[in-house]
Amino acid sequence: xxxxxxxxxxxxxxxxxxxxxxxxxxxxxxxxxxxxxxxxxxxxxxxxxxxxxxxxxxxxxxxxxxxxxxxxxxxxxxxxxxxxxxxxxxxxxxxxxxxxxxxxxxxxxxxxx
Amino acid sequence: xxxxxxxxxxxxxxxxxxxxxxxxxxxxxxxxxxxxxxxxxxxxxxxxxxxxxxxxxxxxxxxxxxxxxxxxxxxxxxxxxxxxxxxxxxxxxxxxxxxxxxxxxxxxxxx
Numbered sequence: 001x002x003x004x005x006x007x008x009x010x011x012x013x014x015x016x017x018x019x020x021x022x023x024x025x026x027x028x029x030x031x032x033x034x035x036x037x038x039x040x041x042x043x044x045x046x047x048x049x050x051x052x053x054x055x056x057x058x059x060x061x062x063x064x065x066x067x068x069x070x071x072x073x074x075x076x077x078x079x080x081x082x083x084x085x086x087x088x089x090x091x092x093x094x095x096x097x098x099x100x101x102x103x104x105x106x107x108x109x110x111x112x113x
Numbered sequence: 114x115x116x117x118x119x120x121x122x123x124x125x126x127x128x129x130x131x132x133x134x135x136x137x138x139x140x141x142x143x144x145x146x147x148x149x150x151x152x153x154x155x156x157x158x159x160x161x162x163x164x165x166x167x168x169x170x171x172x173x174x175x176x177x178x179x180x181x182x183x184x185x186x187x188x189x190x191x192x193x194x195x196x197x198x199x200x201x202x203x204x205x206x207x208x209x210x211x212x213x214x215x216x217x218x219x220x221x222x223x224x
Contacts, residue, residue, distance in 0.1 A: 033212060040122070042203055042214040043157075050210060058211065090157070097209045099145035099164030104157040 002027045006091050006105035013081055014113055021076045021108050023091030031094045032074040033058070033102070034066065036087040043090060049074055050097060081112040115140045117206045119215035127223045132191040134218045136204030139185060146187045147205040148178055151217075157203070163187060174198070196222050 004025045013019055025032065033048040035058075045058030049068040063085055065077040074093075078085060089108045094100040120135040138144060148160040161172025168180040174197075178189045187204060199222045204215040 035214070040216060042119075042216040044214070045212055048210065048212070056210065059213075092157075098207065099162065101147070101159050101162060102157075102212070106156050 002103070004091055004093055004103050004105040006089075006108050008108060009106060010109050012111045012113065015082055016080050019078050019081060019110075021078075021089060021091075021110070023074045023076065023105060024072050025074075025093040025103070026072065027093060027095075027103065028071065029093035029103075030071070030096050031100070031102075032068065033092050034064070034074070034076045035090045035092065036060065036085075037090060037107075038087050046076070046089075081110075083112050086110060086112050115144065115206050115208060115211065115213050117204050117213050117215040119202075119204050119218050121218050122216065123219045123221065125221040125223060126194045128196055129193050132189070132194045132198065132220065134189040134202050134204075134220065136187045136189065136215060137185055138187060138204070138206045140206055140208070142208075145207040146178075146180060147207065148172065148176070148187075148189050149203045149205060150200050151203065152200045160189070160202075194220075194222050196224070198222055 007022045030051045034046040035043040037043045044060045047066040049055045091105040092102040094102045116139040118137045146163040149157045161170045163170050163180045171177045176191045201217045206213050
């Protein structure tokens with residue numbers, strides 16, 4: 001089944017404790033992206049990757065890191081999480097950029113206390 | 114630079130009546146435009162997309178949208194609302210690299 005998977009689905013952590021949210025797709029997509037969703041703000045793009053080893057900042061990259069060493073994986077790293085990073089996070093992929101449909105993961109709900 | 118504005122944060126309609134969710138965009142070139150739906154506690158699902166072909170785009174579940182370049186709009190419509198349409202709807206503009214979401218419109222359906 002074609003899908004985007006994210007792990008963990010739920011995470012409660014404390015300020016400053018490094019964490020990684022994994023994202024994997026099995027559709028051989030070139031483009032992958034991370035978003036955070038906050039009430040009233042829609043989804044905001046954190047980072048995106050046009051292909052392996054090619055990543056770039058979205059609109060809200062502060063406090064986040066990403067890497068794209070393999071085509072299928074695009075982990076999101078929070079080196080020192082803070083309470084303002086409490087949010088619902090979505091990973092998505094598409095065949096390429098431009099007019100291609102994105103496929104979304106199920107979301108990761110992160111709480112930083 | 115691109116931007117997208119969803120003109121209503123909340124729309125409430127009666128079951129069986131038409132739905133109109135409004136979206137205006139700004140783009141320095143011909144954009145790709147999408148509508149996604151998110152049901153409560155669920156992920157996002159594509160409703161329809163415009164990529165410079167026909168200006169009237171038909172999607173799933175009876176939804177359609179019309180691309181109007183002169184008005185920079187991409188409004189989502191449905192002739193007859195169903196209770197299962199209650200959800201949050203997002204208008205999205207996409208370039209070759211970046212993706213911008215609108216802030217969302219919550220659609221409520223009254224019995």
